[in-house]
Amino acid sequence: xxxxxxxxxxxxxxxxxxxxxxxxxxxxxxxxxxxxxxxxxxxxxxxxxxxxxxxxxxxxxxxxxxxxxxxxxxxxxxxxxxxxxxxxxxxxxxxxxxxxxxxxxxxxxxxxx
Amino acid sequence: xxxxxxxxxxxxxxxxxxxxxxxxxxxxxxxxxxxxxxxxxxxxxxxxxxxxxxxxxxxxxxxxxxxxxxxxxxxxxxxxxxxxxxxxxxxxxxxxxxxxxxxxxxxxxxxx
Numbered sequence: 686x687x688x689x690x691x692x693x694x695x696x697x698x699x700x701x702x703x704x705x706x707x708x709x710x711x712x713x714x715x716x717x718x719x720x721x722x723x724x725x726x727x728x729x730x731x732x733x734x735x736x737x738x739x740x741x742x743x744x745x746x747x748x749x750x751x752x753x754x755x756x757x758x759x760x761x762x763x764x765x766x767x768x769x770x771x772x773x774x775x776x777x778x779x780x781x782x783x784x785x786x787x788x789x790x791x792x793x794x795x796x797x798x
Numbered sequence: 799x800x801x802x803x804x805x806x807x808x809x810x811x812x813x814x815x816x817x818x819x820x821x822x823x824x825x826x827x828x829x830x831x832x833x834x835x836x837x838x839x840x841x842x843x844x845x846x847x848x849x850x851x852x853x854x855x856x857x858x859x860x861x862x863x864x865x866x867x868x869x870x871x872x873x874x875x876x877x878x879x880x881x882x883x884x885x886x887x888x889x890x891x892x893x894x895x896x897x898x899x900x901x902x903x904x905x906x907x908x909x910x
Binding site: 735785 | 829838839840890
């Protein structure tokens with residue numbers, strides 16, 4: 686069974702600083718996708734970034750980057766230049782080939798002025 | 799706007815009642831899933847479908863049924879509601895493995 690672990694229940698970061706949210710995963714499938722979602726207090730799930738297991742380079746999307754270390758089975762999300770609007774729950778998820786997402790329990794990020 | 803539509807947004811049920819949570823997408827996505835979100839538990843997969851006529855169980859399927867007669871619709875049925883099914887339910891759809899799922903806005907269900 687696939688398992689996603691997010692070890693940081695809550696994180697604080699000051700505005701304009703960078704922050705790393707940790708995610709480790711466990712799977713025996715050779716092909717999989719790794720995702721990060723943001724859930725603000727309004728409740729919607731917002732897709733942030735994707736990394737494929739065969740991708741050689743780390744994914745980036747604007748201020749978001751995914752630090753993918755395949756051998757360590759980690760897929761940490763890096764948010765650069767944090768903004769107050771980044772305060773939210775962040776979920777790491779994995780998708781085995783062809784199937785649905787498995788989510789971690791999430792990390793609550795609070796950005797302070 | 800294209801997307802995933804969930805109805806209703808809020809629902810209160812009495813223990814033992816049945817109901818169907820509706821989910822529809824207009825993006826011609828093959829993959830659809832249902833999740834429940836409980837405090838401190840993240841999102842847990844209930845059932846998923848990889849195409850019309852094909853469904854499978856996720857992590858927490860007990861007490862729920864699904865069917866996928868069309869590409870667009872993926873309803874979730876609660877057979878006999880229990881207080882343990884009080885949760886926020888999300889439906890999501892995806893076109894390919896390489897992209898994330900698009901989520902509906904959720905249904906907040908309370909069973910009393």
